[in-house]
Amino acid sequence: MESSSENQQTPELLLKLAQQLSPTKDIVQTTLQVEGKQAYMLYLKSAVDEIVLHKTVVRPFYETSSIEVYASYLNSAPNKKELADEQSILIGLTRGNVLIAVPQQYFLLEIRNVGFDEVQQITLEPTIHGAQLGLSESLEVSMNVIRQRYHQPSLVFDTMELKDQSNRAIALVYDKVLVNPRALQLIRKRLENLDFPLILSTGDLQLYLNGSKKSLFPSCLLTERPDRLVYNISSGKIIIMVDGSPHAVIAPVVFFDFMISMEDMYHGYWISLLTLFLRYSGLFACVVLPALYVGVSSYTPDVFRTELALTVAASRIGVPYPSYIEVFFMLIFIEFLTEASIRLPTPISATATTVGGLILGTAAVDAALTSNIMIIVVSLVAVSTFVIPINELGFAVRGLRFILLLYTTFFGLAGLAIGLLGIVLFLANKESFGTSYLKLGWKSRKKELGIGEK
Numbered sequence: 001m002e003s004s005s006e007n008q009q010t011p012e013l014l015l016k017l018a019q020q021l022s023p024t025k026d027i028v029q030t031t032l033q034v035e036g037k038q039a040y041m042l043y044l045k046s047a048v049d050e051i052v053l054h055k056t057v058v059r060p061f062y063e064t065s066s067i068e069v070y071a072s073y074l075n076s077a078p079n080k081k082e083l084a085d086e087q088s089i090l091i092g093l094t095r096g097n098v099l100i101a102v103p104q105q106y107f108l109l110e111i112r113n114v115g116f117d118e119v120q121q122i123t124l125e126p127t128i129h130g131a132q133l134g135l136s137e138s139l140e141v142s143m144n145v146i147r148q149r150y151h152q153p154s155l156v157f158d159t160m161e162l163k164d165q166s167n168r169a170i171a172l173v174y175d176k177v178l179v180n181p182r183a184l185q186l187i188r189k190r191l192e193n194l195d196f197p198l199i200l201s202t203g204d205l206q207l208y209l210n211g212s213k214k215s216l217f218p219s220c221l222l223t224e225r226p227d228r229l230v231y232n233i234s235s236g237k238i239i240i241m242v243d244g245s246p247h248a249v250i251a252p253v254v255f256f257d258f259m260i261s262m263e264d265m266y267h268g269y270w271i272s273l274l275t276l277f278l279r280y281s282g283l284f285a286c287v288v289l290p291a292l293y294v295g296v297s298s299y300t301p302d303v304f305r306t307e308l309a310l311t312v313a314a315s316r317i318g319v320p321y322p323s324y325i326e327v328f329f330m331l332i333f334i335e336f337l338t339e340a341s342i343r344l345p346t347p348i349s350a351t352a353t354t355v356g357g358l359i360l361g362t363a364a365v366d367a368a369l370t371s372n373i374m375i376i377v378v379s380l381v382a383v384s385t386f387v388i389p390i391n392e393l394g395f396a397v398r399g400l401r402f403i404l405l406l407y408t409t410f411f412g413l414a415g416l417a418i419g420l421l422g423i424v425l426f427l428a429n430k431e432s433f434g435t436s437y438l439k440l441g442w443k444s445r446k447k448e449l450g451i452g453e454k
Contacts, residue, residue, distance in 0.1 A: 009031070009038070010029070010031070010040055010101075011040055011101040011106075013086075013099075013101070013106065014029060014040055014042045014099065014101055016086070017042060017086065017089060017090060017093065017099065018042055020086075020090060021044070021090070021093065024044070026044050026045040026046040026047075027042070027043075027044060027045075028041070028042070028043050028044070028045050029041070029042050032058065032061045032062075034061075034062055037061070037066070037067045037070070038067070038102075038103075039061055039067070039070065039100055039101065039102045040100070040101040040102075041057070041098055041099070041100050041101075042093065042098070042099045042101075043093060043096075043097070043098040043099065043111075044093055044094060044096070046113075047093070047094060047095065047096040047112055047113060048096050048098060048111050048112060048113055049096070049111055049112065049113035050113075052111050053098060053111050056077070056079075056109070056111065057074075057098065057100065057109065057111070060073055067102055067103060070102065071102045071105055071107075074100060074102070074107040074109070075105075075107065077107070077109055079109050079110045079111065080107060080108065080109055080110075081097055081108040081109065081110055082108075083106055083107075083108050089108060091167050092108055092110075094167075095110070095112055095167075095169075096110060096111060096112020096113060096114075097109060097110050097111070097112070098111050114137070114138045114141075116136070116137040116138070117136055117137065117138035117140075117141050118136060118141075119133045119134065119135065119136050119141065119145060120133070120134050120135065120136060120137075120224070120246045121133060121134065122134045122224055122225060123224070124222075124223070124224050124247075124391060125223065125224065125225050125228070125261070125262065125389060125390075127261065127262055127263040127266075128263065129263055129266035129267075130225075130227050130262050130263060130265070130266055131225055131226055131227045131262075133226075134224035134225060134226065134246060135224055135226065135241070135246045135247065135248060136246055137243075137244050137245060137246050138243070139159075139169055139170075139171055139241060139242070139243035139244075142171075142241050142246070142248070143157055143171060143173070143241070145226050146173060146226060146229055146230065146233070146239070149226055149227070149230045150175075150230045150233055150234070152175060154175050154176045154177040154178075155173070155174075155175055155176075155233070156172075156173070156174055156175070156176045157171050157172075157173055158171065158172040158173075158174075159171045159172075160172070160191065160192075162194070162199055162205075162242070163194060163195070164194070164196055164197055164198050164199050165197055165198050166198060166199065166200075168199075168242055168243045168244055169242075169243040170191070170205075170240060170241065170242050170243065171239075171240070171241045172184075172187065172188070172191075172238060172239070172240055173229075173233065173238070173239035173240075173241065173248075174233060174236075174237070174238045174239065175233050175234065175236065178233075178234065178235070178236040179236050179237075179238060180236055180237075180238075180252070180434070180435075182433075182434050183237075183238060183251065183252050183433045183434055183435065184238055186433045186434055187209070187238055187240070187251055187433055190209055190433075191209075191240075194208055196208055199242075201242065201244070201245040201247070202222065202240070202241065202242045202245040202247040202248060202249055203222055203245075203247060205240065205242055205249065206218065206220045206222050206249045206392075209240075209249065209251065216396050216399055216400070217255075217393075217396050217427065217430060217437070218253075218258075218392040218393070218396070219251070219252075219253070219430075219431075219432040219433070219437075220240075220249045220250060220251045220252075220253060220432070221249070221250040221251070221253045221257055221258065221390060221392070222247055222248075222249055222250075222390075222391075222392060223247065223248060223250060223390075224246055224247050224248070225262055227262050227265075228250070228262050229248055229250070231262070231265070232250045237250055237251065237252065237253075238250070238251055238252075251432060251433050252432040252433035252434065252435040253432050253435075254432065254435060254436070254437055254438065254439045255427060255437050255438055256440075257390075258388070258389070258390040258392070258393035259276070259279055259280065259283065259388065259389065259390075259393070260276075260389065261275070261279075261389040263275075264276065278387065279387050279388070279389070282383075282384035282385075282387035282388070283384070283387070283388060283397065285380060285381065285384040286381045286382075286384035286385045286388075286397055286401065287397055287400055287401050287404065288401075288404065288416070288420070289377055289380060289381050289384075290327045290331060290377065290378075290381055290401050290404075290405050291401065291404040291405045291407070291408040291416050291419070292408075292413075292416065293323065293327060293373075293374075293377050294323050294324045294327050294405060294408050294409060295408045295412050295413040295415070295416050296413070297312055297316075297323045298322060298323045298324065298412070299412030299413060300412065300413055301313070311373070312371075312373050315371035315372045315373045315374075316371045316373075317368075318368035319368055319369070319370060319371055320368070320369075323374075324405065324408075324409040326370055326371070326374055327374065327377075327378075327405060328402075328405065329370075330370060330374055330375075330377075330378040331378065331381070331401070331402065331405070333356075333360075333378075334378055334381065334382045335398065336356070337353055337356045337357060337382075338382070338385075338398075340353070340356070341353045357379075361375050381401070385397060385398065400423065403419060403423075404416060404419045404420070404423075407419035424438075
């Protein structure tokens, strides 16, 4: 701990706080002194921008004519924080605040040093058109990104703190004219009642807001695109951002929000309609196709044309196990490839995917461990999964097809129908902060944005 004055002259509050922060070595407790003027500072060197500190706190001390003028200068600082209890001041010091004591007065100024305050490249939802830069790990920078894209006096940034060990700041962003008051109340209540020891990021917070980490379908939408955030604010939804995370949560949402890419907004009507049709077709294929293959090939092959039924039967000659085991193993194999391609560095993942998909697939067919038709089905399922623009729904779909496969294995096509009906009923009963999950928002873009209603 650095100290440049005698302890008996230092205000008692600074000594007490420094004692609570010790034995960390980045505490700075120092005294500014010149011609009868004295001021005391306490801060954590690792959390404070010392260049800004020197310009805004140290240099003005030596340039002002009296301690009263200096106190008046500190009192008018735009980064001045409210002084509350000792615990709040301690947390503020860990966030990069500086506690300054002049005779009979204390000031807490925010001069934090943020190492990653640059706006980051969009990686989760890349598009050809539209925004190419996302948010920042600095909450203030992310708020500025939204403010610069949504110039409405009704835009509200409501900040609060997480009650976990990190004590990080979070921001609720909404348009006070358009927001759904019930949803806002539910989200505030859910955030205030969060009781978890540590929340790591916005993605982690999203799982807790879902109500349960075991929920397969997400109740919130995680995004990094500022244009998606602005679009949803203008639709009356609420944005939640966490300091230190370059992502934001959108709530409430409906199922169909997860199938929309922001690039739909930048294309013409027919192009957007076609891409949306392809996306829903891909969703249906990646969920239903494995179970449908098992149901038709194992239980009711007579629904095929005779030539197609013979082709499927011929391709399975020599395969030593039933079709449902074949499908199960091939789906697991695809999941291995997907996980490997996500976790490995980009140059290696491309090689691993090629080796796994082409060489091992061909070798499996040659060894009569699987059929040609099965390779086509699994490849189509793997490709279809990636047409879903939001990852959270993609993960849910990957689990969903195993459930349908299980139903179809036991009950054939009837099991597939029962499984699909069960999924629809489950989604129909699910809510996202008071909004029905399957609510059909068949509104035009103008109507959704409220254009022409004022």
